[in-house]
Amino acid sequence: MQATSHETPSHGMDLWVTERNEGTAFSFKVEEVLHSEQSEFQKLDVLKTATYGNLMLLDGLVMTTERDEFVYHEMIAHVPLSSLSKPAKRVLIIGGGDGGTLREVLRHPSVEEAVLCEIDGAVIQAGRDYFPTIGCCFDDPRATVLVADGVDYMKNAEPESFDVILVDSTDPIGPGVGLFTQDFYNNAKRALTPHGILTAQTESPFADHVGMSRIYDVLHDVFDHVTGYYGTIPTYPGHLWTWSFCTKSAEVNPWEAITADYVASLESVENPLKYYNYELHHGAFAHPTLVKTLIRPTLKPSARSLA
Amino acid sequence: MQATSHETPSHGMDLWVTERNEGTAFSFKVEEVLHSEQSEFQKLDVLKTATYGNLMLLDGLVMTTERDEFVYHEMIAHVPLSSLSKPAKRVLIIGGGDGGTLREVLRHPSVEEAVLCEIDGAVIQAGRDYFPTIGCCFDDPRATVLVADGVDYMKNAEPESFDVILVDSTDPIGPGVGLFTQDFYNNAKRALTPHGILTAQTESPFADHVGMSRIYDVLHDVFDHVTGYYGTIPTYPGHLWTWSFCTKSAEVNPWEAITADYVASLESVENPLKYYNYELHHGAFAHPTLVKTLIRPTLKPSARSLA
Missing domain, CATH: 2.30.140.10 (Spermidine synthase, tetramerisation domain)
Known part of the structure; x- marks a missing residue:
């Protein structure tokens, strides 16, 4: 045989x-x-x-994973970065050592500096060595790559120095735990420009309902204007994934500033967007009820922005 | 010890x-x-x-599963049933033997008769015996439960006799295969009222990209106005799930007829909606790009219905 x-x-x-x-x-x-x-x-x-x-x-x-990373990386970066009335110049990524969030941030032509602060240099090296389409942009002239503790970096960051802060962390266990505390978010708030946006990955209601609720408890304690958005990640537990959208200013509105032309400007022939688009930007805030219950949004769309 | x-x-x-x-x-x-x-x-x-x-x-x-069935059942039923300018009186469910889709259809007060046509009586019995919150409604006075082949039923159905047809089938293998053919959809089209809607489960782009594309090939061959919508099902392969939305009339528009008051009328204290809501109805048609590419929508929102 x-x-x-x-x-x-x-x-x-x-x-x-x-x-x-x-x-x-x-x-x-x-x-x-x-x-x-x-x-x-x-x-x-x-x-x-x-x-x-x-x-x-x-x-x-x-x-x-190489096959589905686009969902997470497009969603964490483009939803906040497309929501500013004055496009972002300085962006901070806490975590994100594989490089995918950095790659998506750098699609935005207004970005002059993207600081990536990853605690574990081994993750960055693995991104370079084994994920060439993800860890592609560490040497970009607009990128500043630091191997440092994000908690310390946030503590010492200049006030009002970043337009967008993206917390691309692991789960709230192990090295990631300090990135889910009130202290950390207070420091992030201080480091945001007056119209800045904090977006963090905030887990799945199907995988950790209680943990997700706790994260939003802390975000509501720190920020006056909190909402979140969702996407579907086939390889993360629970699969219905969420990210926060927090600001100091009620004038920041994820549904108002964005234009279809701006989103079109993010496209590239070599590396097209596979998940995020203009309509999806709006739809991602139209939460399934079980998500809305956990996020408890205090930042809401104006009447004319979502039907 | x-x-x-x-x-x-x-x-x-x-x-x-x-x-x-x-x-x-x-x-x-x-x-x-x-x-x-x-x-x-x-x-x-x-x-x-x-x-x-x-x-x-x-x-x-x-x-x-008892824990996440609400996503699938709320989405297959409420998106089409809330999209009619004249609320549905007669609804046909092909498959759906567990009873969850029937439960959700019966939330709509306009429905006078919901016909459930399931090929396998053993599925209905299991719904009754082991899923009391799902197989709860087979004995409802508005329900007609038939153990019969959906392909034959569709072939012999009265023309223009159903306002909504829901194809709640298994995957396009085994007993479900006949429910994905051009003949079946042509018969369904004939059985729809002039402003009727056909919704079928249409798989996941992450689990079966080619199969999903083939389903939409057939739907586009049969219907002039085709779109689809998506949701996240934690326990189905690929997790990013889709359903079709097909009509004979360009006047049917899933974003125009629906009102927040109508969706509120579906709520019940004992059995609240956990996934579907008014905003989500709109957002579910704001497809991730990889979904839009497979659905190739020919039925599109009017300018004012989605920002």
Whole structure:
């Protein structure tokens, strides 16, 4: 009998990697373990998957895959950056060591400096080495890449020095925990320009309902104007993912400043947008009821901006 | 040493059930297998899961769970039913044997008759026996429950006899395959009132990009006015789920007829809507770019209905 080489990989091993979450598990078929290390902060693994391209795990949790990373990275960057009436010049990314958020921030032509502050240099190196389409932009002349603790950086940041702050963190456990505290958000608020926007990843109502509610408790304590938006990430637990949208000024309104022409200006032939578009920008704030209940928005669309 | 009964179930078995899809797998921790049978058409299993309530599998594929069924059932029913300028009187559900779509259709006070045509009586029985909050409405005086082949039913249906047809089918394999053909959709079109709407579940771009594109090829062949909408289903493969919205009349417009008051009239204290709401109705048509590319909408919002 001949080996059925089209059905099984040549090494013959049926290898899978699994992330468990509250009685569910999501697994990828793995072709090869490309890299594994214990960095100063966490366990970092890079795997070649059968159908999602390369996958990065931190402490065993899915951080990014080549196939679906566009959802997370387009959504965390373009929703706040397209919402400013005066386009952003200075943007801060806390975390985001794989480089995908930086790549999307740099689509915005107004951005003069994007500071990326990642605690773990090993993540940046893995982005460079194994995710060329994600970790593509660390050497861009508009990028400043720091390997430093985001909590400390935020504490010492110049007041009113950033138009947009993006918190592209891991879950509120391990090295990411300091990025979900009231102190951190107070410092971020101080570092924002008067019309600036803070956007943080804020988990999934299906994966961690209580944790998500706690994050919004803290955001409401710190910011007068809070809302959030949602997207669908096939490889994150719960899959219905959320990001916050917080400002100091009631004049900032994610539905007013944006224009279709501005969104069109973000397109590129080599690297087209695959998730975000002008209509989606509005729709992403039209939350499913279970999301709205957790976000408890205090920043609301004007009557004419959403039908 | 004492048994750590708070950490492991009393039977001591770490039981999981898994659905594989294109190099990924989604699993539920299982507390008990409640029911298994080979019906005339398919393998039917009901499992008690650790965190998603009872789960129904057909031929090993996830059909519904008590915890997240509301997304699918609210979305398939309320988007078309809230989009008619003259509220629906007669509604046809093809498939939908668990009863969740019927439950949501019956929230609409205008509905005089909802016909449910399910090929497999065993699914209806399992809905009654194991999913009391889903299979709750088979005996409603406005419900007509038929155990019959939806393909035949559609072939013989009276012309212009239904205001809304909902195709709540399995995937386009096994018993569901006939519900994705041009013949079936032509018969459905004939059975729709002049301003009627056909909505079918149309899979996920992340789980079956090619299959989803083929479904829309057929829908565009049959209907002059086609669009679709999306939602996030944590327990279906790909998770970014879609439904079609097809009509014979350019006057039917999912963004024009709906009012916030109408959506408020669907609420009930005992069984509140958890996903669908007035703003979400509009946002669900503001497709992520990868969805829009597959749906290729020919029915578009008027300028004033979506900002």
